[in-house]
Amino acid sequence: MNQNRLTASGLPTRWFAPSYGMGSLGPAIFILTPQILLLFFMTEILSIPPGAAGLGILIPKIWELVFDPLLGRWSDRLNTRWGRRRPIMAVGAIVFSIAFVMMFSPPNLSSWQSTLAWIVVFYTLTSTGYSLFTVPYATLLAEVTDNPHTRTRIAAWRSAILALGFLLAGAVAPLLVSSKGGGYDGYTYMSIIIALIAFAGMASAVIGTGGTPTKQSQLNVKSGSILAPFQNRAFSWLWIAFLIQMLSVALSTAMLPFYSKYWLGNDPETISKLFLGLTLLTVATTWCWTWLARRIGKHNGFVVATILYGAATASLWLAMxxxxxxxxAVILFGIANAGQQLFCFAIVPDIIAQQRQKTGVDDEGAFTGIWIWGEKIGLALGAGLAGLILQVAGFQQGSGSTVIEQQSPSALLAVALSVSILPGIICILSLPAIMLSKKRVIDISRNLNQYD
Structure with missing residues (x-):
């Protein structure tokens, strides 16, 4: 890394951190908007049975099982005048934005099976575009600086703007839908506006991170396996914890529209209020978690945030x-979300840097590809589980904005439990994996110190 090109903060430009943070608008929109609205859109607007809808959300993961890890390896080997990461990020921003609109704009097809196939195809393309952007985007944080505290500050920018993305996805998107009557036209209108916002954020990151020092890949034949990052136990345990947490988040958010409709008075502003409060508190408390990380360490901070997030999720039961x-529940969510988002993406670059120090190999993209793969598996499993629970509980689909009075007590109870208690328990189950990751980080650090 050419130190003459760095600013006093240790970054390529003074605008690197905020520009990098802007890129999180796209990931936030991908993580939250489909998780909140897609299952509801498929079942309540398009009349697709909930079990089939949940299965449809899982299908794209078959493709991503291979694509995401390979993408990470490819970005490690890429060498262009614009760097290794930014060209792929640019392509991903375009693919994501177009496919996102098409996903929420299926034509009037002859059967729900044909409609389901349309959504599966464009959800796959949306997810592919997300990977093309996010894998190299997340990798930049691991290679732009060797200072872990600088990485935490950049991650704080990312976490704060990610919260803004959650506000757009969780609060503004439902309002855009309801502004057009809550039906098909509302979802199309929402998808266009939200896709334009996502593209603006992604493009800002592509442009604003120019000047990042380009490293030449040192990959050797032995590091060629796409699953090689799992040999790092600190990473693999953290990956498992993250997957479990994403499953928890996806299950709860997928159930939110049903919970709002059948338990909280069917007010279109309910979800918007929840995410508005969550976002404001996330932004306001991110610095507290950054301070806590310096005092007790990132893994310990992640444990605290996870316990609080599990409690916050379970407390949604009280909303009724x-x-x-x-x-x-909103207050707990906002505080916990700030820590969870910060630590998820601040610990991984440290592990990658530790791995680079240990092996001398630059394979940041391989680690990030596996990480994003785990994120999407967790999100898909959570949404698929939500559809399965609704199907088994006997939930009746296809009522639009009208509340079906004959929904069975078991279906309504399943909605309430699946938005709160069940995902809260799932979130807490990730704690042992976080602690095992911490133990492995400590062990490797001791070995490196002895070697030095």
């Missing part, structure tokens, strides 16, 4: 009892 319960 009135505004006090609702806002209590």
């Amino acid at each position: 009892y009135g505004p006090v319960g609702f806002w209590f």
Whole structure:
């Protein structure tokens, strides 16, 4: 890395951190908008049976099983005048934005099976575009600086703007849908506006991270396996924890529209209020988690954030009892979300840097490809589980904005449990994996110090 090109902060330009943070708008929109709206759109607007809809959300993961890890390896080997990462990020931004709109704009097809096939195809393309952008985007954080505290500050920018993306996806997107009557036209209108916002953020990251020092790949034949990052136990345990947490998040968010409709008064502003409060608190408390990371370490901070996030998810059960319960859950969510988002993406670059110090190999993209793969597997499993639960509980699909009075008690109870208690428990189950990751990081650090 050419030190003459770095600013006093240790970054290529003074605008690197905020420009990098802007790139998280796209990932936030991908993580949250389909998780909140897609299953509801498929079942309530397009009349696709919930079990089939959940299965359809899982199908794209078969392609990503191979694509995401290979993409990471490819980005490690790429060498252009614009760097290794940014050309792929640019292509991903374009593919993501177009496919996202098409996913929420299926034509009037002859059967729900044909409609399901349309959504599966464009959800796959949306997810592919997301990977093309996010894998190299996340990798930049691991290779732009060797200072772990600088990486935490950049991750804080990412976490804060990610919260803004969550606001757009969780609060603005449902309002855009309801502004056009809550039907098919509303979802198409929403997808266009949200896709344009996502593209603007992604393009800002592509342009604003120019000047990042380009490293030449040192990959050797032995590091060629796409699953090689799993040989790093600190990474593999953290990956498992992250996958479990994404499953928890996806299950809860997929159930939110059903919970709002059948338990919280069917007010289109309910979800928007939840994510507005969550976002404001996330932005306001991110610095607290950054401070805590310096005091107790990132893994310990992640443990605290995970416990709080599990409690916050479970507390959504209280929302059915009135505004006090609702806002209590929102406050917990906002504080916990700031820590969870920060530590998820601040620890991985440290592990990658540690791996590079140990092996002398630059394979950041391989690690990031596996990481994003785990994120998408967790999100898909959570959404698929939500569809399966609705199907088994006897939920009746295809009512649009009208509340079906004959929904069975078992279906309504399944919605309430699956938005709160069940995902809260799942989130807590990730704690042992976080602690095992911490143990492996400590062990490797000791070995490196002895070697030095």
